[in-house]
Amino acid sequence: MDCIFCKIIAGEIPAKVVLRDDDVVAIEDVNPQAPTHLLVMPVRHVSNIDEMSPGTDGALMAKLIATAARLGREHGRDGYRLVINTGPDGGQTVDHTHVHVLAGRHLTWPPG
Ligand code: 5GP
Numbered sequence: 001m002d003c004i005f006c007k008i009i010a011g012e013i014p015a016k017v018v019l020r021d022d023d024v025v026a027i028e029d030v031n032p033q034a035p036t037h038l039l040v041m042p043v044r045h046v047s048n049i050d051e052m053s054p055g056t057d058g059a060l061m062a063k064l065i066a067t068a069a070r071l072g073r074e075h076g077r078d079g080y081r082l083v084i085n086t087g088p089d090g091g092q093t094v095d096h097t098h099v100h101v102l103a104g105r106h107l108t109w110p111p112g
């Protein structure tokens, strides 16, 4: 499968891995938009959040969010932002579900 995040998880493409267990991996974004910009993703390939359902993937969905929130707390100063871009209009450019963790500066709203 031609998925850049699967290749990173498999160790075929280098990345700065900040956390890894059997279910989730967190890496530093190669093009950071904040002092801390991490990507938390499932080890298993899932294209986007629309392909996950609470019935079958509830535990994994919860773990993705909980892990991202913990990293945001650990790296943030006074808050952080979690983002899940989904589909072309949502700005998703890598089709492997990932939660952006942005922290370390004041983030404006709304995003573009
Ligand atoms: P999306 O646009 O799909 O929400 O987010 C994809 C993110 O992956 C972008 O922020 C982009 O900078 C990051 N990214 C794309 N390719 C690579 C890569 O090869 N390594 C790392 N570490 N991040 C990547």
Ligand code: ZN
Pocket: 003, 004, 005, 006, 007, 044, 045, 046, 095, 096
């Ligand atoms: Zn993948």
